[in-house]
Amino acid sequence: MQFNNYVKSLIVVVALAFVAGCSSTGGTQDGSMDGSADGAGRQGATTGQVGGTGMGQGQGMQGQGQGMQQGQGQGRIPQQRTIYFDYDKETIRPEFESTLNANAQYLRSNPNARVVLQGHGDERGTREYNLGLGERRAKAVERYLAVQGVSDSQIEIVSYGEERPAVDGHSEDAYAQNRRVVFDY
Amino acid sequence: MKPVFAMLTALLLLVSNLAKADLTIEITQGSDRAVPIAIVPFAQQGQANLPENIAEIVRNDLAHSGQFSPLADNALIARPHSSEQVNYRDWRAVDSNYLVVGQVTPEGSDYRIQFELLDIYGERRMLGEVVTVGQNQLRSAAHYISDQVFEAVTDIRGAFSTKIAYVTAEGAADSRRYGLHIADADGHNSQQILTSDEPIMSPAWSPDGNKLAYTSFETGRPAIYVQNLANSQRVQVTSFQGINGAATWSPDGRKLAMSLSKDGQPEIYTMDIAAGNFQRLTNNSAIDTEPDWSPDGESLLFTSDRSGGPQLYRYDLSSGEAKRITFTGNYNSRGRFSPVGEDIFMIHRASDGYHVAKKDMKTDRLTVLTETRWDESPSVAPNGSMIIFATQEGNRGVLGVVSADGKASYRLPSAQGDVREPAWSPFLN
Structure with a gap:
């Protein structure tokens, strides 16, 4: 069911990307799915890498967000997609509010975008x-x-839970990096 | 959403007999109450070089149980292989309470194994039996002998012929491979029955030992599967939104208890497997998970943090009431009933880490059984005598086993990777 929604949203995104690609005047071809989703005319909104950025493989998990840093603001999947938590807590730490706000803004302005919030803990x-x-x-x-x-x-x-740690090891530092929520677009 | 019942023949994911990654036993602590017993190497008639050393397997089984202290080979005062050849006085001189002797005779492609158990102080034969097996059943035959000896001396049914299931994880954090395995209780004869790039969790044996329930994230979301071990066929029994986890079987094998968060937060449900319908047992804003069915089928143990931290509760299926049963410390979780008696085993957090602990329901006393600090996933042998659990050794996940009285323990590390989430099978014979 969820998967169907995801597929539908991908289809919509790809279709919009196609339209955008046709109507834009020499976009930057950077190949991210996100810029396209909020409509035609925005620069850099062409095709490609739909799976690559959408599935959050590997580098996406680490919140490094390669290849999508050119946009300015809400058209792009935010670069920061991981926030961290204190031991045994689910309270949002103030320093991560800007990360959440950027992702909220992106999702608001891209109603067809879907995100999986992956919840993780330490071991x-x-x-x-x-x-x-x-x-x-x-x-x-x-x-x-x-x-x-x-x-x-x-x-x-x-x-x-503790099944997919971001880093191995049993130090406090490793634990802190593993207690996280990842935005997986 | 309706539960999806899909028969999957999971051809790609199921690999049997592919990876032979046996676990090897390292004894970490012996019991001071262990009964001295001498196990004489079995005489071999006919051809030399039996592929398995029967007496050694029996000796290891009995030593691991913590209830026996087998004499070392060089302490054996004589090498009899039948009761007629035994001089009881000799064995009293070396303080052995019991003696096991036997011989192996080839019979075509099979082996005829004759063994006897003798009571040294009572000067009597307690057991005398013959088993005939094929070459690839020699280990099973040895475990059978261990079972008979164990029961004759302790009055407790032996669990050496049982199996364990466990999960392995190999590779770095970003490229991990997960495997689900089954092996003999002593770690031999391992078989991989599932492999995946996504986590596998919570294997649980059906009461008849023919199936495993587990959670797999292979679709990118957690779902509960039931896999038939004989033919590798499996059924996805739940794939709700949210957590689908911690499945355990009812004693009659008709139902699964599980934790589902489809209605908001993790709650305990039971599922009638054949009918496919669900009954919700808990209803609150806390995490309710890790259910375990009592041996009489009338109640369920589960973990809940409704009081703040995780504690164990017991849900009475007839009254529908849940009662908190752990009060020592601020973290008690993953409770498991002993199949015999009144004990409950769990993970208890103490000042120095997470240990396997036992709560005696008669005396209300909680006893920490292990010295390891990162224990998880306790699972009790079907005779209640040992508890297998996951722990850390160095930087690796290994399996540990501790006796129910905490006096004896051993570890089952694998050659590589992490081993975790052990589940001890029911009696299989």
């Missing part, structure tokens, strides 16, 4: 309970986005 404690904690963090982000006016139909939550 301490039992696995199934940690799934619950990861989901709580993702839901905290979902609530924040809702307050910012993002439609809940754009958001899906998948909690991985």
Whole structure:
């Protein structure tokens, strides 16, 4: 069901991208799906890499966001797509509000865009309970986005608990990097 | 959304017998209450070089149980292979309470194994039996002998012929491969039954030992599957929005208990497998997860953080009431009933980390059983005598086993990668 929605949104995005590509006057061909989604005429809104940026593979997970830094603002999938949490907490830390705001703005201005909020925790404690904690963090982000006016139909939550750490290791530093929510577009 | 019942023959994902990654046992702690027993190497008639050393397998099984302290080979005062050849006085001199002797005779392509258990102080034969097996069943035959000896001496059914399921993870964080495996309880004869680039979690044996339920993220979302071990066919039983996890079987094998967050937050549900319908048991804003069915099928244990931190609760299926049962410490989770008696095993957080602990429901006493600090996923042997769990050794995930009294323990590391989420099978014979 969710997958169908995702496919539909991709189709819409690709179609818009095509239209945009036809109507734009020499866009920059940087190949990100995002700029295209909010309509024709915006520069850089052409085709390609729909799967690459959309599925959040590898580099997307790390929040490094390659190849999409040229846009200015709401047309682009934000570069910062990971926020971090304190131990045993799902409170949004103030320093990550700008990250959330940028993603909220993107989702608002791209009603066809969909995001999976991946909730993650560190390895301490039992696995199934940690799934619950990861989901709580993702839901905290979902609530924040809702307050910012993002439609809940754009958001899906998948909690991985401690199953997909960003970094290996058993240090406090590793734990801090693993307690996170990732925007997976 | 209606649950999806899809028969999948998962050809791509199911790999059987591909990766032989056996676990090897390292004893970490012996029990001071262990009973001395001598196991004499079995005499071999006919051809030399039996592919398996029966006496050694029996000796290892009994030693791992923590209930026996087998004499070292060089302490064996004689090498009899049948009761007629035994001089009881000799064995009293080396303080052995029991003696196991036997012999193996080839019979065509099979082997005829004769064994006897002798009570040294009572000067009597307790067991005398003959089993005939094929060459690839020699290990099974040895475990069978261990089971018989264990039960004759302790009055507790042996669990050496059982199996374990476990999950492995290999590779760096961004390129991890997950595997689901089944092996003999001593780590031998491992078979990979599922492999995936996405997490695999929470394997749980059906009470008849023929199926495993587990959670797999292979579609990018968690779903619960039930896989038939004989033919590798499987069914996706849930794929709701949100968490689909922590499945465990009812004692009659007809239902699964699980944690689903489709209605907001993780709640405990039971599912009638044949009918496909669900019953929601809990309803609150907390995380409710990790259900386990009581052996009599009348109640469920589960973890909830409704009081703040995670604690164990017991849900009575007839009254529909949940009662908190752990009060020691601020983190008790993943409770598992002992299949026998009144004990409940769990993960308990102490000041120095997460340990396997036991709560005696009669005395209300909570006892920490392990010294390892990062324990998870306790699973109890079907005879209640041992608990297998996941822990860390160095930077690797390994399996550990501890006796129910905490006095004996051993580890089951794999040659490579992390091993985790062990599940001990029911009795299979």
